[in-house]
Amino acid sequence: MKSLIKLKMVMDEFTTEHYKITANMITIFCYIAARPEEVITTRDLPAIFGLPQTTINRLIRTMAERSYAREEGFKWLRQTVDPVDERQRIVEVTAKGRMLANRVKEILEDDQ
Numbered sequence: 575m576k577s578l579i580k581l582k583m584v585m586d587e588f589t590t591e592h593y594k595i596t597a598n599m600i601t602i603f604c605y606i607a608a609r610p611e612e613v614i615t616t617r618d619l620p621a622i623f624g625l626p627q628t629t630i631n632r633l634i635r636t637m638a639e640r641s642y643a644r645e646e647g648f649k650w651l652r653q654t655v656d657p658v659d660e661r662q663r664i665v666e667v668t669a670k671g672r673m674l675a676n677r678v679k680e681i682l683e684d685d686q
Contacts, residue, residue: 580681580682580684583681584600584678584681584682585600587674587677587678587681588600588674588678591648591650591674592648594636596633598623598625598629598633599633599636599637601623602619602623602630602633602634602637603637603650603651603667603671603674603675604675604678605619605622605623606651606665606666606667607667607671607672607674607675607678608675610666610667613664614664614665614666615656615659615662615663615664615665616630616631616634616653616662616663616665617659617662619634619665634651634653634663634665635647635653636648637650637651637671638650638651638652638653638665639652639653648670649668649670649671650667650668650670650671650674651665651666651667651668651671652665652666652667652668653665654666
């Protein structure tokens with residue numbers, strides 16, 4: 575039961591940040607945030623999550639600077655051009671995203 579309570583608290587943390595959050599966004603964000611030392615490109619993510627590249631791109635863009643709907647993005651992630659393959663984007667967590675990831679980590683690691 576404790577795990578379900580923690581899950582609810584994590585979900586609340588994300589929805590407090592933005593009401594349009596989806597489970598796929600949370601999954602992708604947590605995957606990227608948990609690997610700060612790795613270079614993660616958008617090309618790598620479809621195989622990991624079983625989602626089409628277009629879906630991955632849309633979700634990341636929404637969590638980055640702005641969505642495809644021209645709305646302001648969440649600014650949790652940053653995309654930069656891969657210097658090896660300019661068609662690809664490297665994805666990393668921003669300072670704002672790192673703060674969110676740290677709050678989630680605190681919830682999950684709390685023993686109470």
